[in-house]
Amino acid sequence: MCGIVGYIGESQAAPILLDGLAKLEYRGYDSAGIAVYDGEDIRVQKAGGRLKVLSELTHDGATMPGQSGIGHTRWATHGAPSDTNAHPHFNAAGTIAVVHNGIIENYLKLRNYLKGKGYAFVSETDTEVVAHLLDYYDKGDPIEAITKVMHRVEGSYALGILFKEHPGEIYAVRKDSPLIVGHGKDGSLIASDVPAVLRYTRNVYFIQNEEIAVLTKGEIAFYNVYGEPVEKEPTAIDWDINAAEKGGYEHFMLKEMYEQPKTVRDTLSPRVKDGGIVIEELGMTDEEIRAIRKIHIVACGSAYHVGVTGKYVFEGMARIPVEVDLASEFRYRDPILEQDELVVVISQSGETADSLAALREAKKRGVRTLGIVNVVGSSIAREADQVMYTWAGPEIAVATTKAYSAQLIAEYLLSIKFAQARGTVTEKEVAAYLKDLKRLPEQIEMLLGNKERIQHFANRYIAAKDVFFVGRGVDYAISMEGSLKLKEISYIHSEAYAAGELKHGTISLIEEGTLVAAVATQEELYKKTISNIVELSSRGAFVLAVTNDGNTEIEKAADYVIYIPQTNRYFTNSLAIIPLQLFSYYVAVGKGCDVDKPRNLAKSVTVE
Ligand code: G6P
Numbered sequence: 089m090c091g092i093v094g095y096i097g098e099s100q101a102a103p104i105l106l107d108g109l110a111k112l113e114y115r116g117y118d119s120a121g122i123a124v125y126d127g128e129d130i131r132v133q134k135a136g137g138r139l140k141v142l143s144e145l146t147h148d149g150a151t152m153p154g155q156s157g158i159g160h161t162r163w164a165t166h167g168a169p170s171d172t173n174a175h176p177h178f179n180a181a182g183t184i185a186v187v188h189n190g191i192i193e194n195y196l197k198l199r200n201y202l203k204g205k206g207y208a209f210v211s212e213t214d215t216e217v218v219a220h221l222l223d224y225y226d227k228g229d230p231i232e233a234i235t236k237v238m239h240r241v242e243g244s245y246a247l248g249i250l251f252k253e254h255p256g257e258i259y260a261v262r263k264d265s266p267l268i269v270g271h272g273k274d275g276s277l278i279a280s281d282v283p284a285v286l287r288y289t290r291n292v293y294f295i296q297n298e299e300i301a302v303l304t305k306g307e308i309a310f311y312n313v314y315g316e317p318v319e320k321e322p323t324a325i326d327w328d329i330n331a332a333e334k335g336g337y338e339h340f341m342l343k344e345m346y347e348q349p350k351t352v353r354d355t356l357s358p359r360v361k362d363g364g365i366v367i368e369e370l371g372m373t374d375e376e377i378r379a380i381r382k383i384h385i386v387a388c389g390s391a392y393h394v395g396v397t398g399k400y401v402f403e404g405m406a407r408i409p410v411e412v413d414l415a416s417e418f419r420y421r422d423p424i425l426e427q428d429e430l431v432v433v434i435s436q437s438g439e440t441a442d443s444l445a446a447l448r449e450a451k452k453r454g455v456r457t458l459g460i461v462n463v464v465g466s467s468i469a470r471e472a473d474q475v476m477y478t479w480a481g482p483e484i485a486v487a488t489t490k491a492y493s494a495q496l497i498a499e500y501l502l503s504i505k506f507a508q509a510r511g512t513v514t515e516k517e518v519a520a521y522l523k524d525l526k527r528l529p530e531q532i533e534m535l536l537g538n539k540e541r542i543q544h545f546a547n548r549y550i551a552a553k554d555v556f557f558v559g560r561g562v563d564y565a566i567s568m569e570g571s572l573k574l575k576e577i578s579y580i581h582s583e584a585y586a587a588g589e590l591k592h593g594t595i596s597l598i599e600e601g602t603l604v605a606a607v608a609t610q611e612e613l614y615k616k617t618i619s620n621i622v623e624l625s626s627r628g629a630f631v632l633a634v635t636n637d638g639n640t641e642i643e644k645a646a647d648y649v650i651y652i653p654q655t656n657r658y659f660t661n662s663l664a665i666i667p668l669q670l671f672s673y674y675v676a677v678g679k680g681c682d683v684d685k686p687r688n689l690a691k692s693v694t695v696e
Pocket of ligand 1: 388437438439689692693
């Protein structure tokens, strides 16, 4: 996600801001900017693309003198990557500068409110709302203005703020987005993550939710949302720089797995309003949804597995036919597409060559298209008729985890929306779905908390030659993703099969001790999958079962059982995938593989 830095002290601010931003480059970004108070005014410089461009423009900060400032690397969410949308953002007079990380969920409402008060907007960002709202409430006391803004904005934010009228101070405030502050030897610093400050200090204060920090060159004071002072103790950081970039995690993949509860929450919460589902970006009325006769889901890799899950979920919930295609096949198979059909292209990067070509193929035939995309402003996001963003933030590890989880959520929301419009679910069922969706983040957290047990199990399989994953229905889709994760990062040969297909060939591959992961989260299919487990065990397989809490019956057949918490049968993928991700990760770590950058693989496959 975006990176924030701030500095006030005895030294020149700009070089320190640029250095801090460079340490946050790993977070992913598409533009950067800094604002520095030069003794008279706040000066700003922004640049699209790499940070190097901003450094060159400012001669490594030399052209922006001043001892206090804020800086930002932006990863586009609201509004495409551009100089105008890059931070910092300002009030009209240029006296308040703001950098922001997070999403202001009610920004449209606030934007309209402020426009009604005569405020003009120059960017498409949600952040600009904060700059104008601060201006609106600014009566000379920054803390008062900030707390008023905090009461008005919904969503998540980490903010760095500079007030021209208060040149001896910089401000930091956060809710559900990380932000730290610390004291260097000649000044105070703000950063969204530890690596940006390690060069200057190893004692940092973690700002808690809805707290404000006021930094002067000599000290840092903290306040709560009511403007009352708060006492805080610094935390000593002993990470080396490399570990710090990964937030203390050994690999980006592990870090990203741990970000899944947040990712799920971020993708879900802006679309669940007043007990219902609102997907504004779908741009379709209920009548238009009802007119759709068939959905085609097209994607590659893990996104394709999200599509396979989608077939079960859409068809089961909304009773609408779904075809799922690998984009590389779809684009060349002269697909039969009718005018009353919808093509959904799922892609984290929004740049996968085959997915983009498939989208173009569909558009050429005049069919309505929808992208489920993570990277704002990417090709698929730009070219699809409508785009529904997943709010997973940048994913660094090649093997996807958090973007996959966010795609699943987007798909569940769409399915419920279609089911509602088509009248295939009752309001009571929708309420139950929403209740289960909202519980997913804490359930995922709980499953991640069991990592030691899975690590222990994984260590027994680092020498495995072949691993099979089996399941029925949604469990088959989960098996496909579990298998892909394992082969991608551990280089162990693995395959996923629909459990009922085993007898048609695969079972001949089972030898004494072969590991089979059997996924059994679909209650109505338990008995069938248990029969398959028995068939496998009797041929020597060691069976690891992933099933729902309470299905203890499976212990009679499987050798090792991982339980997942109860949720609706359509949403089990979001939970069952967690232990499978952890298993793959620990097998790969145990084998000494380059987990974040597996051999021969690329994060974004922009060639056929
Ligand atoms: C690559 C990545 C996978 C990803 C696939 C599709 O193979 O390694 O993790 O699922 O591309 O990428 P996309 O960006 O279109 O989701």
